[in-house]
Each structure stands twice: as structure tokens, then as C-alpha cells.
Amino acid sequence: MNRQSNTYIIGYSIVLVVVVAVVLSLVTLSLSSRQQSNVEVEKMSDILGSVGLYNAEEAAKAPNKNDYVKSEYAKYIVESFLVDSEGNKIPNSEKEAFATLNNLKAEFAKDASERKLPVFVSKNDEGRINYILPVYGAGLWGPIWGYISLEQNLDTINGSVFGHKGETPGLGAEIATPAFQKQFVGKTLFSNGAFVGISVTKGVGSSAGNSHAVDAISGGTITSRAVESMIKTCVGDYEPFLAKYGVK
């Protein structure tokens, strides 16, 4: 057979592409439920992590990490709901609140009047209540996201967790480390009743004493600024809710 003929080449490419397509779709189909569950569990562990209720070591020790995280989530997250643009809770929106996490980007991009944003409420073993808000933004190389947990006054930050798709390892990617995240603890979002968010300032220790700022990551300035603007816009979108339910 002439291997240089056009017929052979076209036939060969068709067979090759079909075989590869079949193999890939089979693999994707068979793995997708597992991947889906990984993604879901990651969200749950991030939500719990932002309140400090997620113990990564315990989770690693558990025979089935996914089941462990799901049961912890069910135990600590006592309420979840959507809030509308005026800050009202939408009744019976528990399921939708978690599902909204899958398309946060679209939700935050919507017109303010149509936006329905998820809020999660946790209650720890001592009965302390925290409110958890998801945030989403654009980093240097791809999306960044996170969860901010607030004290009951809906002003003071109780904890935070950040994630990213592809920030530079060792630089921007440091937003996902506890060292960066724990800086947010105790900072406040409102100044004299007006929403100001959290800024990043250059240099280690430069934010000391400033209750609305944290230190940026050296070498990761663009990602740090992205975190700042993510908090300003996303948490800012919750402002009606925070003002309404917060205890000033």
C-alpha cells in the first residue's frame, strides 16, 4: 500500500483521531464523578478552613478524605442561603447557595439587581457563629478565589482561605499559604460605618497597626493587588447584607 497517497493519509488521520477521541472521552466520563466530588470537597474544606474548622492532618488520616470532609461540613455548617442585592436572605435557597459556588464569576459579573450571592453560616463546638462569604477575582495568570469568614458583627475578619489556578509558584502562589492568610485575622472591613475592604501594603510589617491592611507578598505584587481588589469588589457586593445584619 502506498503510504504517501492522499487517501492513505486522510484515512490514517481519521482513524487516529477517532481512536484518540474515544479513549479520551471514555477516560473523562469514567473519572468525572470522582473529579466532581474532589472539587466539591475542596470547596467544603475551604469553607471550613476559613473558619479554622478544617484540620488538614485529620483529613489526611481519615480512611476516606472525601467522606470525612462531607461529614465535617454537615456538622459545622448550620445554615446556607443566598442574599439578594438589598441584603435580604432568600428563603429556601440552601441548595442553590452551594451550587452558586460553581459559577461565582458569572454571579459577581451580573447586574447588581439580579445578583444572588451565597452566604454560609458555621457554628463551632463552643457555639460561636461565623459568616462565610466566597470571593472570586482575576490574578496574574488566571482566576483566584477564596472564602472570608466574618465574626457575628459582620465586620471583623475571623479567617480567610485563598486559592488560585496558576499563580507563580513561590511568589503569587503564596496567597494560598497560611502565612499570608492568617494576616487577615482580626482586620476589619468597615471604617466609621463605611466599607473600605482590605488593602495590601508593600514590605514585611508595613501593615502593622493598620486594621484595614495586610502585607503584600514580595515578588507577588500583581497577585497581592488582585486579592485586594477581589475583596473590595466581591465583599463590597455583600455590603447591603453586611450593613443590614451586622451589629455595629
Next chain:
Amino acid sequence: MSNKEKEPIFSAKNMKLLTGPLGSSNPITVQILGICSALAVTAKLQPAFVMALSVTVVTAFSNLILSMLRKTIPSRIRIIVQLVVVAALVILVDQILKAFVYDVSKQLSVFVGLIITNCIVMGRIEAFALGNKPWPSFLDGIGNGLGYGMILVILGFFRELLGAGTVWGYRVIPESFYAHGYANNSLMLLPPMALICVGIIIWIHRSRNRSLCE
């Protein structure tokens, strides 16, 4: 097929395919292939290690599959066929990482997908797999993957140690060092320093192996 007598699976010649790339024909330090990803993923040890493993799997199986197909591939679309096979393997690796070691796959993020562009993969297919039988090609793929991975792990180790004071995420440089004025060298975490480190490795390698110098 060739008329050579059947040689043992791990004959001296086959072993050389496996060990050669670890030393005198190392893809990074001698052939200067795959530098781009060696700079990108080695800021920390763990991603460097998983990347090394993923590349080894891809080079091994792409060599194997293309060596088996080598008599049927029309030469005019040779590169496209290679790309399709490599891309499919990379997607497989990515999907499997996402399903079974989700946390690590998150750390590697885009770099797994970028294995497709790794010069070693295509380089070994062109240079070896298309002219050799499947088994030696498979060994050649593993050898080159390991040779590449070895450099990645060395780079990852030193860059993480000197740049962040940790190894595999565990702190190894005690706090008391920092108290006495020791500081992490953040330049180590930037790609230019990785290039300098590769240069140092090449220097050491050549000074120990004179036959590599012209």
C-alpha cells in the same frame, strides 16, 4: 523485521538506553532540552517531583506507542500524528492526577498541560522511537524522563531550600537562623536563578565528565 538474534530484555545495550540519559546524555544538561519547564516548575520540590513523574510516563508511553506505529505513519503527517498521541497522553495524565491526587494537580496547574510542548518528548520520538523497536523505545522514554526528572528534583530541592527554607513543604532551616539575620533568597524562586542553577549543574557535570567537552 531485523534479522538480529533475540536479545535479552535487559541486555547491556538496553540498560544503556535507561541509564545513559541519567549521565552522559542527560536531556537537560547535555542535550539542553526541556529547559523551559525545568525553570517553571522547580520553585518547590513536590511539584517538581510530580512533574518529573508525569513527564516520565508521557515520554515512555509516547515512545512506545509511536514506535509500534512507526511503520504505518505517513511521513508527511508524521509530526501531527506525534502531536496527537502526545497530547492524548498528556490529557490522560492530567485527568488521572485530577481524579486521584487532586491537591498535587492543583499545584502543577497549567504545567501538566504544557508537557506537550516539552522538547524532550518530541525530541525522543523523532530521534529514537521512529527508528527503533517498541521495547528499546520504551526504555529510552523512561530513561530520558528520569534524566529530566533527576535534574528537576535537584533544582527543586535547592531552590526550595534556599528560596523558602523548606523541603517538601517542611521547614528545615530553624527559626533561630532567621533570628540571627539569615534570610531566604527570594531570587532563588525566580526563573532566572533556576537558569543559573541549571548552568551550575552543567558546569559540575562537565567538570566531572571530560568527554562531554569538545
